[in-house]
Amino acid sequence: MTDELLVVRAQLGERAALNELVTLWQVPVWTYVRRMLDAERADDVSQEVWLAVFRGLHRLREPGRFAPWLFTIARRSVTDRLRGEYAREAEEHAAGETVAGDPGEAVVNRAGLIGALSGLPLLEREVLVLYYLEDLPVEDCAQICGVPAGTVKSRLNRARRLLRAHLEEKGYRA
The missing domain is CATH 1.10.1740.10 (RNA polymerase sigma factor, region 2, helix turn helix motif)
Structure with a gap:
């Protein structure tokens, strides 16, 4: 249903x-x-x-x-x-x-992704969680966050870069 x-x-x-x-x-x-x-x-x-x-x-x-x-x-x-x-x-x-x-x-000591997520700024963490972990489309993320879809996309981009840098700093390689 x-x-x-x-x-x-x-x-x-x-x-x-x-x-x-x-x-x-x-x-x-x-x-x-x-x-x-x-x-x-x-x-x-x-x-x-x-x-x-x-x-x-x-x-x-x-x-x-x-x-x-x-x-x-x-x-x-x-x-x-x-x-x-x-x-x-x-x-x-x-x-x-x-x-x-x-x-x-x-x-x-929070391991892996959870630790890395908690190290992200709140706005970037929020869009990562909504988009990747809750599988919501960009438009729904934008509505939830009260920002334009372009802002969600730029936050996702920044969040991915920050997350990548944080994981590489911890010894993980892409």
């Missing part, structure tokens, strides 16, 4: 269709959020995404555009979480408190 049909059925109040949508998209959403944040925050943000989907599904005018709409919500949720954390850290720092990082996170 297509996403479009499931969305229409869910908008009409059919719980089974809504459950099927969640079943189909829960892992891709969590994976996207996890690639943008750490695992603990990914769980919380994924729940926020699904809550927003439940609240807003009736307002989705183009059921065939469910995937870009869903990832737009996920992107906004990740951005809101990061923005809130940065603001809290700035307040704590301004108040004279020392902000301690997670020592376990510093010790963990």
